[in-house]
Amino acid sequence: MTATARLTAKGAATRARIVATAADLVLARGVGGTSLDDVRAGTLTSKSQLFHYFPGGKSELVLAIAELQMQRVLRAQQPYLETLDTWAAWDGWRDALVAHYGSQPHWGCPIGTLVSELVGTDPAAAAEVVGHLNRWRAYLRDGLSRMREGGLLRPDADPDRLALAAFASVQGGLLLAQALQSIDPLSAALDAALAALHAAAPDDHAVAGGVAARGGRG
Amino acid sequence: MTATARLTAKGAATRARIVATAADLVLARGVGGTSLDDVRAGTLTSKSQLFHYFPGGKSELVLAIAELQMQRVLRAQQPYLETLDTWAAWDGWRDALVAHYGSQPHWGCPIGTLVSELVGTDPAAAAEVVGHLNRWRAYLRDGLSRMREGGLLRPDADPDRLALAAFASVQGGLLLAQALQSIDPLSAALDAALAALHAAAPDDHAVAGGVAARGGRG
DNA sequence: AGCACCCTGGACCGTATGGTCCAATCTTGG
DNA sequence: CCAAGATTGGACCATACGGTCCAGGGTGCT
Incomplete structure (x- = not known):
């Protein structure tokens, strides 16, 4: 279920960075108060990466x-x-x-x-x-x-x-x-x-x- | 602050109806999960009434x-x-x-x-x-x-x-x-x-x- | 080297949402 | 009855948001 497709070391690092940063944002502002754009900006990634690592979108990220x-x-x-x-x-x-x-x-x-x-x-x-x-x-x-x-x-x-x-x-x-x-x-x-x-x-x-x-x- | 302008009996009733219904909606789905349109639909009112009774918008209603x-x-x-x-x-x-x-x-x-x-x-x-x-x-x-x-x-x-x-x-x-x-x-x-x-x-x-x-x- | 595949950037889209505006209609007080 | 103002309907707007898509750049494996 949470099993993401094969991940390169680099990919795993990016995914971890996204989760960690998003966790801080959500802790500070709540789920509703945190947009995917906030996460994108905070992690210096792009929209496509978010959905690459979390195909289920915001729910899966949460x-x-x-x-x-x-x-x-x-x-x-x-x-x-x-x-x-x-x-x-x-x-x-x-x-x-x-x-x-x-x-x-x-x-x-x-x-x-x-x-x-x-x-x-x-x-x-x-x-x-x-x-x-x-x-x-x-x-x-x-x-x-x-x-x-x-x-x-x-x-x-x-x-x-x-x-x-x-x-x-x-x-x-x-x-x-x-x-x-x-x-x-x-x-x-x-x-x-x-x-x-x-x-x-x-x-x-x-x-x-x-x-x-x-x-x-x- | 919360002192609304002069209210007719009818107006007060409408305001109370909005607050009561919105309270139920927010209790069930949270603030972020409740849109002003949901409130409007649930109270059989119009957008203008919401902002008439709560000029401060969603914050004031909450x-x-x-x-x-x-x-x-x-x-x-x-x-x-x-x-x-x-x-x-x-x-x-x-x-x-x-x-x-x-x-x-x-x-x-x-x-x-x-x-x-x-x-x-x-x-x-x-x-x-x-x-x-x-x-x-x-x-x-x-x-x-x-x-x-x-x-x-x-x-x-x-x-x-x-x-x-x-x-x-x-x-x-x-x-x-x-x-x-x-x-x-x-x-x-x-x-x-x-x-x-x-x-x-x-x-x-x-x-x-x-x-x-x-x-x-x- | 070369192929396959992961990774990344960013333009793009449909929609939901908070909020504004104006015109029409009812209530109230004189 | 009549004006003033409260009340209502609903079209309209700007934008923020979640999500899609595609093309280009890296990375690893043989």
């Missing part, structure tokens, strides 16, 4: 952008994302996310805003991007499942629902970060998300120390 | 939509929003929000998605909408402040930061609700947000009963 941003954000969460079965890993994960998005040229979640914009104009592409979101979310759920098995969460805790809530905190924090032009919302949202997870730990779990204190450090 | 949606969501949170200084009020607030957005014709936050789309294409309008978000958020913060004064929250709790986190849960829950076409994300996010708030209560506060059980009710 999908490639989503994939790139997904890879980026998954890599930024290493090595915590795949080992979210200890409280320490969740702390590291939190810090890694804040660091990653804090270093982005523009605020906002490259994937969350994408889906909210696409769902009304390009449902097919939106579905694909939602798939990415689900893949990301699954890491949180799997970690929480293992924690429950390991006794770090109460048996009645619902990993799926908890993961959904934590993921919502990430997305909401990023949405507000974009709106308020500050990383604080993400930081605060993640602290609260961790506090909520701790609330699902067995009663003998010490919670007040780390997280609650963090909540007041603002 | 601002009017944001204002309408803001009124709606504030009203939907009555009477809890202004009395968020008891745990019971927060519970009621949670249920009111879920009910309101669950009954919307389409998922998604009419205001959150708006700002994420506008920030890259119409910064002036985006700033205005961000003002609405802040007004909304202030209700949460004020309630939490009063709770801290009343001893329902620990003295070291930061109402501003907690409100920011809770609000992020609302927005993130709605974003995921739109993406997954389900009210569950909002419901789960709000449960977690309340759990996080409870975590900032004094140690003698009974937390496990209400919220944590809720978190597992799936």
Whole structure:
């Protein structure tokens, strides 16, 4: 599907340059606010190259952008994302996310805003991007499942629902970060998300120390 | 600014009809996905009427939509929003929000998605909408402040930061609700947000009963 | 060297869109 | 009833945009 025809090294480089630049533009101005002419100008390419590397036009380019941003954000969460079965890993994960998005040229979640914009104009592409979101979310759920098995969460805790809530905190924090032009919302949202997870730990779990204190450090 | 020239009763009705219909269209397809011609067709009006009632064009119409949606969501949170200084009020607030957005014709936050789309294409309008978000958020913060004064929250709790986190849960829950076409994300996010708030209560506060059980009710 | 094919430039096109304008018609206040 | 102004219809415009096409220049392989 995404399998482009045979690519020369030069061609692959051009394609990558297009995706990277377009990703920045879309992050800054949104899909609707970014024209193919903007991309063309920003990458010093021509219209024909855009359609040579992305025969499906803008939709296909947007999908490639989503994939790139997904890879980026998954890599930024290493090595915590795949080992979210200890409280320490969740702390590291939190810090890694804040660091990653804090270093982005523009605020906002490259994937969350994408889906909210696409769902009304390009449902097919939106579905694909939602798939990415689900893949990301699954890491949180799997970690929480293992924690429950390991006794770090109460048996009645619902990993799926908890993961959904934590993921919502990430997305909401990023949405507000974009709106308020500050990383604080993400930081605060993640602290609260961790506090909520701790609330699902067995009663003998010490919670007040780390997280609650963090909540007041603002 | 928003003060339109003198309006006949008929004129006011037409204007209201335009805003209401346009609000639905924008909710369903986004700002970029909604053309003025769509609005014209949906309201059985003519181009001249659109610009008669909204001389500022699309931007002004979008601002009017944001204002309408803001009124709606504030009203939907009555009477809890202004009395968020008891745990019971927060519970009621949670249920009111879920009910309101669950009954919307389409998922998604009419205001959150708006700002994420506008920030890259119409910064002036985006700033205005961000003002609405802040007004909304202030209700949460004020309630939490009063709770801290009343001893329902620990003295070291930061109402501003907690409100920011809770609000992020609302927005993130709605974003995921739109993406997954389900009210569950909002419901789960709000449960977690309340759990996080409870975590900032004094140690003698009974937390496990209400919220944590809720978190597992799936 | 030579062939095939990838890569690039840019002119070109149809359409959708935001916005303007003017003339006709209804409402209102005196 | 009558003027002033609000309201409405819809033709019209400029342009921005996504997308197509073709011809020329590179690149790699035998």
